[in-house]
Amino acid sequence: EPEVTQTPSHQVTQMGQEVILRCVPISNHLYFYWYRQILGQKVEFLVSFYNNEISEKSEIFDDQFSVERPDGSNFTLKIRSTKLEDSAMYFCASAYRGAVQPQHFGDGTRLSIL
Amino acid sequence: AQSVTQPDIHITVSEGASLELRCNYSYGATPYLFWYVQSPGQGLQLLLKYFSGDTLVQGIKGFEAEFKRSQSSFNLRKPSVHWSDAAEYFCAVGAMEGTGTASKLTFGTGTRLQVTL
Numbered sequence: 001e002p003e004v005t006q007t008p009s010h011q012v013t014q015m016g017q018e019v020i021l022r023c024v025p026i027s028n029h030l031y032f033y034w035y036r037q038i039l040g041q042k043v044e045f046l047v048s049f050y051n052n053e054i055s056e057k058s059e060i061f062d063d064q065f066s067v068e069r070p071d072g073s074n075f076t077l078k079i080r081s082t083k084l085e086d087s088a089m090y091f092c093a094s095a096y097r098g099a100v101q102p103q104h105f106g107d108g109t110r111l112s113i114l
Numbered sequence: 115a116q117s118v119t120q121p122d123i124h125i126t127v128s129e130g131a132s133l134e135l136r137c138n139y140s141y142g143a144t145p146y147l148f149w150y151v152q153s154p155g156q157g158l159q160l161l162l163k164y165f166s167g168d169t170l171v172q173g174i175k176g177f178e179a180e181f182k183r184s185q186s187s188f189n190l191r192k193p194s195v196h197w198s199d200a201a202e203y204f205c206a207v208g209a210m211e212g213t214g215t216a217s218k219l220t221f222g223t224g225t226r227l228q229v230t231l
Contacts, residue, residue: 103160105157
């Protein structure tokens with residue numbers, strides 16, 4: 001069964017550094033998402049992406065965050081100037097269509113900011 | 115705004131016993147509802163989904179859920195729990211948007227299931 005793959009599985013970064021989290025969505029999917037889960041808390045929506053632009057973003061997704069689909073397969077989340085509170089598990093998800101199909105999640109990237 | 119409440123933070127059941135995990139949602143229109151399971155260190159695996167039609171939906175691993183509009187609930191059930199079902203279970207609601215619009219999921223806080231032998 002096709003899967004969403006995320007790399008790296010664990011990223012350790014110094015505070016203030018930039019980090020790029022990478023995702024390869026399922027190949028025929030059209031809708032892409034990033035979520036995060038701070039340890040012990042619920043999964044929170046960050047951003048959705050369709051047709052090469054952001055569809056919706058949460059209040060968490062401020063100017064330090066950006067997303068990009070640089071080619072036909074990758075979907076990236078960039079965090080500029082990371083903060084301690086950015087430490088979390090970041091999940092990428094994709095869906096064939098928007099609301100009418102379920103989102104398939106990757107195994108996540110654990111981001112640790114030191 | 116949509117929201118999801120999972121009132122049980124932690125549930126312990128014996129292997130072979132039945133299970134019901136509660137989920138209540140708030141959404142102004144007809145919701146799309148999902149249950150995901152997360153094993154330690156793993157991602158979120160879809161157990162089942164409700165979009166429309168039959169209010170009792172079957173999922174993987176022997177799970178089922180019933181949508182009750184009058185109670186704004188979407189409880190997850192399993193008749194006989196196996197030790198491998200120990201995990202964290204998340205209920206989520208998605209908005210019904212136009213087909214050209216991506217739709218975020220709003221998750222509950224999760225219920226951690228412990229299975230005793």
